[in-house]
Amino acid sequence: MVTGPGRRTDPRGPDGPTAPAGHPVGGAPSTDADPTGGARDSDATGDHGGAWALPRVVVAAPASGHGKTTVATGLLAALRRRGLVVSPHKVGPDYIDPGYHALAAGRPGRNLDPWLVGEERIAPLLRHGAGTPTPADIAVVEGVMGLHDGAVGRRGYASTAHVARLVDAPVLLVLDTTAQGRSAAALALGMAAFDPGVRIGGVILNRVGSPRHESLLRDALAEVGVPVLGAVARAVEVAAPARHLGLVPVAERAPESLAIVAALADLVAATVDLDAVLDLARTAGPLHAPAWDPAAAVGGPAGAGRPVVAVAGGPAFTFSYAETAELLAAAGATVAPFDPLRDPALPAGTRAVVVGGGFPEAYAPQLADNATLRAELADFDGPVVAECAGLLYLGRHLDGVPMCGRLDLAARMTDRLTLGYRDAVAVTGSPLHRPGDPVRGHEFHRTVTDPGHGDRPAWRWDGAEHGFVAGRVHASYLHTHWAGHPHAARRLVEAAAR
Secondary structure, eight states: OOOOOOOOOTTSSSSSOOOSSSSSOOOOOTTTTTTTTTEEOOTTTTSSOOOOOOOEEEOOOOTTTHHHHHHHHHHHHHHHHOOOEEEEEESSOSSSHHHHHHHHHHHHEEEOHHHHGGGGHHHHHHHHHHHHHSOOOSEEOOOOTTTTTTSSSSSSTTSSHHHHHHTOEEEEEEEOTTTTTHHHHHHHHHHHHOOOOEEEEEEEEEEEEOHHHHHHHHHHHHHHHHEEEEETTTTTTTOOOEEEOOOOOGGGHHHHHHHHHHHHHHHHHHOOOHHHHHHTTTOOOOOOEEEOHHHHHHHOOOOSSSOOOEEEEETOOEEEEEEEHHHHTTTTEEEEOOOOOOOOOOTTTEEEEEEEOOOOGGGGHHHHHHHHHHHHHHHOOSSSEEEEEHHHHSSSETEEEEEESSSEEEEEEEEEEEEEEEEEOOOOOOSSSSTTOEEEEEEEEEEEEESSSSOSSSSEEEEEEEEEEEETTTESOOOGGGGGGGGGHHHHHHHHHH
């Protein structure tokens, strides 16, 4: 199993909001955007028109810590070794697991989160991801938390079970069998019966203590008619490095991460019946939803020319959804990655900057050493969008270490974890949003800023103001998924072109 302290935090609560019934489209749509949210017809190979019989399976568990990431990442890598094209997906807002998935699959890991993008986009986004850049032979979706755990107060909304229903996929249940015997069968049966709309197609036994223990578990599950598709011994462990917000991202430890993924592939290939998993995945019904299309979502290019939008990356800024760059490109931008740790300047011709989430606190001295880039960002007169780590980087100091100084704030690490889904409303007009635009996002950080928000705040939620809008800068702790409000990408490209 993948291990690491602090990894199993709950991004949904306990301080997540209770949302109103239904799911509004995130943000007011652009007048030029496709009102369907960017869906288009796709074919049986995922590209143009018709149903697609895409084999797919959802890897879930009764709770966090049972071994979902071990199984999902190992499955992706083991199936790829067989020569299959595998499409990796993750339920929820997690940025780190998709990095390991991408390394295992050789293509971007993509998130499926009904809270962030709306349930109407989940199947289209799955189809888009499974069809890009080439049609996949199988999609593997790793769940989040327990199978039925979702947004607080919403009866399973945005849970793994919710997503499994939306994409019509069977569930492969991972069970931590430590100190369990026949009760494991009762647990599997209860998980299956709790929601008749979710089909448990089989289980993988994790942390099995001995051959006798495995035999007892298999016999018990046979009694209730739940197939066992694999068994992983308790003594087998694959350790991934961790830090205060979970596993260390792949981009930070590439050689170690490659070794971890290879070890997981070996583990799953040796302990899981891959043919049975493929057979289970083939029982998924055809995907009828048309694939999500970034060009339709943003309404096409936002004008003549292709302004350069620089997007921060590298080890300090690893938190980004694949659809962000796709939407910017579809809106007419030239997307240019840069690494604030190593690049002394922004990409040539940069007209706008996006600095997403990550771990600047782990790299503060190195970020400070890149003084020329910090100075350029402090004086940059184009639009700048910053989320969480980007907010800290734009401030004056982070734990006393100098940052860009673009925003008049100081940030510091604390012992308190702030996390949860947020139902936000834009307060101040910016390159991303109009005042009053509703946006759903999530927070996940252990830092605080002084002050907590600016004179022109970015957002309001739960009766309080949050974030900063200063000139053409929009910065806050709120992580958002632009597929849920694609007008943000179009507005940013329009602002960059001016």
